[in-house]
Amino acid sequence: MIGTTITMQRNGHFIVVDHLVKIYTLGEVDVHALRGVTLQIDRGEFVAIMGASGSGKSTFMNILGCLDKPTRGSYLLDGIDVNTLSRDELAVIRNRKIGFVFQGFNLLSRTTALENVELPLLYSSLPSKDRRQRAIEALQRVGLGDRLYHYPNQLSGGQQQRVAIARALVNNPSIVLADEPTGNLDSRTSVEIMDIFQQLNDQGITIVLVTHEPDIAQYAKRQIIFRDGKVRSDRPTQSRRRAAEVLRELPNIDEEDEL
Amino acid sequence: MKLWNIVLSAFRALQRNKMRSFLTMLGIIIGVAAVIMMLAIGEGAQYSVKQQIASLGTNVLIIFPGSQQQGSIRFGAGTVTTLTEDDAFAIKSECSAVAYVSPGTRAGGQVVAGNLNWSTGIEGCSAEYLNIRQWPIEYGEFFTDADVKGAAKVCVLGKTVASNLFPDASPVGQTIRIRNVPFKVLGVLSAKGQNAMGQDQDDIILAPYTTVLRRLSRFPYLRYITVSAISPEAIPLAQQQITELLRQRHKIQPYEQDDFTIRNQADIAEAATATTQILTILLASIASVSLLVGGIGIMNIMLVSVTERTREIGIRMSIGARSRDILTQFLIEALVLSLIGGILGILFGIIGSTLVSHFAQWPTFITAFSILLSFSFSIAVGVFFGFYPARKAALLNPIEALRYE
Ligand SMILES: Nc1ncnc2c1ncn2[C@@H]1O[C@H](COP(=O)(O)OP(=O)(O)OP(=O)(O)O)[C@@H](O)[C@H]1O
Numbered sequence: 265m266i267g268t269t270i271t272m273q274r275n276g277h278f279i280v281v282d283h284l285v286k287i288y289t290l291g292e293v294d295v296h297a298l299r300g301v302t303l304q305i306d307r308g309e310f311v312a313i314m315g316a317s318g319s320g321k322s323t324f325m326n327i328l329g330c331l332d333k334p335t336r337g338s339y340l341l342d343g344i345d346v347n348t349l350s351r352d353e354l355a356v357i358r359n360r361k362i363g364f365v366f367q368g369f370n371l372l373s374r375t376t377a378l379e380n381v382e383l384p385l386l387y388s389s390l391p392s393k394d395r396r397q398r399a400i401e402a403l404q405r406v407g408l409g410d411r412l413y414h415y416p417n418q419l420s421g422g423q424q425q426r427v428a429i430a431r432a433l434v435n436n437p438s439i440v441l442a443d444e445p446t447g448n449l450d451s452r453t454s455v456e457i458m459d460i461f462q463q464l465n466d467q468g469i470t471i472v473l474v475t476h477e478p479d480i481a482q483y484a485k486r487q488i489i490f491r492d493g494k495v496r497s498d499r500p501t502q503s504r505r506r507a508a509e510v511l512r513e514l515p516n517i518d519e520e521d522e523l
Numbered sequence: 524m525k526l527w528n529i530v531l532s533a534f535r536a537l538q539r540n541k542m543r544s545f546l547t548m549l550g551i552i553i554g555v556a557a558v559i560m561m562l563a564i565g566e567g568a569q570y571s572v573k574q575q576i577a578s579l580g581t582n583v584l585i586i587f588p589g590s591q592q593q594g595s596i597r598f599g600a601g602t603v604t605t606l607t608e609d610d611a612f613a614i615k616s617e618c619s620a621v622a623y624v625s626p627g628t629r630a631g632g633q634v635v636a637g638n639l640n641w642s643t644g645i646e647g648c649s650a651e652y653l654n655i656r657q658w659p660i661e662y663g664e665f666f667t668d669a670d671v672k673g674a675a676k677v678c679v680l681g682k683t684v685a686s687n688l689f690p691d692a693s694p695v696g697q698t699i700r701i702r703n704v705p706f707k708v709l710g711v712l713s714a715k716g717q718n719a720m721g722q723d724q725d726d727i728i729l730a731p732y733t734t735v736l737r738r739l740s741r742f743p744y745l746r747y748i749t750v751s752a753i754s755p756e757a758i759p760l761a762q763q764q765i766t767e768l769l770r771q772r773h774k775i776q777p778y779e780q781d782d783f784t785i786r787n788q789a790d791i792a793e794a795a796t797a798t799t800q801i802l803t804i805l806l807a808s809i810a811s812v813s814l815l816v817g818g819i820g821i822m823n824i825m826l827v828s829v830t831e832r833t834r835e836i837g838i839r840m841s842i843g844a845r846s847r848d849i850l851t852q853f854l855i856e857a858l859v860l861s862l863i864g865g866i867l868g869i870l871f872g873i874i875g876s877t878l879v880s881h882f883a884q885w886p887t888f889i890t891a892f893s894i895l896l897s898f899s900f901s902i903a904v905g906v907f908f909g910f911y912p913a914r915k916a917a918l919l920n921p922i923e924a925l926r927y928e
Pocket residue numbers: 288289290295296297315316317318319320321322323324
């Protein structure tokens with residue numbers, strides 16, 4: 265059912281949000297996290313969302329990722345009105361079309377890198393042999409082909425985030441949503457993560473990324489700035505940076521560790 | 524998510540907290556083992572009661588003096604004197620459904636043979652008594668009607684008495700002294716074993732009731748009359764005939780109560796079986812309370828587990844787990860706990876029952892029914908007590924679960 269709707273809507277924008285409002289009620293107080301966000305994102309875009317703390321970036325990402333529903337306003341993902349979907353239908357969308365990368369990595373502890381990456385495939389009906397193969401490929405794509413059986417606590421922060429990216433990729437999503445993916449990483453590792461995102465984007469995957477650092481936003485194609493739950497500015501990146509080039513110029517202090 | 528994968532990951536989740544999983548299971552193990560053992564013991568008790576009662580002879584009736592009302596308070600035997608020898612003779616000659624009649628009385632005392640002595644019960648009865656009890660003589664012979672009429676000082680010994688007073692020689696033809704009265708031993712009864720109450724039925728001496736009444740008892744009236752019907756089917760008829768006869772003989776008006784009580788072996792059997800059945804049910808219910816407690820233990824641990832793993836649940840939801848995937852995951856974990864616990868419990872129950880019958884000499888029977896019952900009970904416990912925590916997990920809000928710290 266979802267599949268047919270997708271093909272029908274190839275010509276429109278990939279993401280259309282219209283006057284999105286999100287109000288959290290905390291006892292007597294209403295917190296207006298989003299006060300009417302309207303924007304479109306097309307396939308193949310690489311968007312960086314910035315803004316002060318509390319401006320509603322994470323709230324917006326959660327709605328984009330079908331983890332949360334807006335209080336008012338509409339959200340069309342690939343032509344599907346997400347507001348009309350049930351809990352389980354949203355779960356299927358998250359599984360098939362969306363890949364998440366979080367600031368805190370959110371890997372299952374005491375579970376190997378490979379099993380972590382396999383996890384989304386367990387919730388899609390893929391034969392177990394293909395699952396393993398796909399998960400290994402995804403880990404190779406982020407440069408962790410030799411860390412398959414490491415547990416999260418045996419990996420560096422950058423490596424853990426790459427496992428998380430592999431997990432986001434493994435089901436071939438149309439869009440990857442990353443909420444401050446480099447927030448816990450040092451600057452060199454951050455650039456390496458941005459390199460991976462740029463490569464994925466070059467392969468046609470749409471990427472929306474939240475960051476506090478203007479440097480990181482420079483790797484995106486388009487920069488949106490939130491303020492008080494609204495879009496304050498929305499412009500293409502001037503003189504976009506290529507992470508691969510930056511990495512080449514950076515001194516290699518700990519090549520062995522990062523491999 | 525395929526069921527097999529869920530079962531696998533449930534096993535892995537339980538493995539991560541081995542000690543905790545084991546302790547949780549322990550509740551179920553103990554509960555199931557207790558249920559199995561209690562049912563096995565109860566089943567064994569029912570079996571032995573039935574056996575004992577069958578060995579008494581199924582068409583036996585016993586007539587006691589005193590009415591049912593009095594019977595329930597049970598006047599110390601010796602205060603009611605309404606049954607007479609003539610009543611017994613009348614029953615024998617007038618009730619067509621009655622085969623054998625034995626007036627009965629009882630005395631106790633010290634028995635001496637040579638330099639050995641033994642304290643036992645002496646039962647006074649008629650020459651027909653062994654026909655009623657279907658109790659053969661092992662060697663020697665039983666006393667005759669003539670012995671009874673003449674109140675002869677003769678007796679036969681139960682197996683236990685014989686082996687205690689005459690450990691080496693045959694007692695037949697020897698003289699024993701019961702409360703200083705010399706009795707000639709005519710024979711030895713075959714072994715009958717324990718009765719339903721666990722008493723040794725072979726610890727007895729049988730003597731003519733006339734002799735016992737006159738020489739040994741300070742209470743010269745019959746304590747009961749034992750009667751056998753011509754067949755088990757004739758029991759109700761015999762009972763009716765005896766009732767009519769005795770009411771007439773005792774001149775009881777229609778509005779008055781009987782001054783005697785007739786009990787038949789089937790009644791006693793039924794009462795005894797019913798009692799053991801109730802006992803079995805009672806034991807099993809007490810045992811199943813521990814199963815219930817085990818179930819609550821599962822629920823408790825699953826709730827803790829859901830809280831501890833809230834973040835994991837959030838992560839799983841964010842990558843596409845549906846509510847029912849989470850529900851089945853936690854339900855299966857609870858089920859695996861209760862199933863393994865159930866299987867181990869059945870094993871321990873079987874071992875325990877075997878030990879009981881070995882050391883307590885008590886027959887135990889493990890029926891397929893009791894295994895099936897406790898197995899399905901433990902599954903039910905898993906589903907029932909696992910469902911609430913699993914549902915709680917499944918209904919978590921993905922965002923809140925992810926944020927949980
Ligand atoms: N579950 C919630 N309940 C109540 N208020 C919330 C909740 N989540 C967010 N908010 C409020 O909504 C507003 C926007 O929060 P949000 O997390 O979207 O900000 P943000 O832009 O991601 O901030 P940061 O850069 O610090 O991550 C904040 O004022 C926050 O307090």
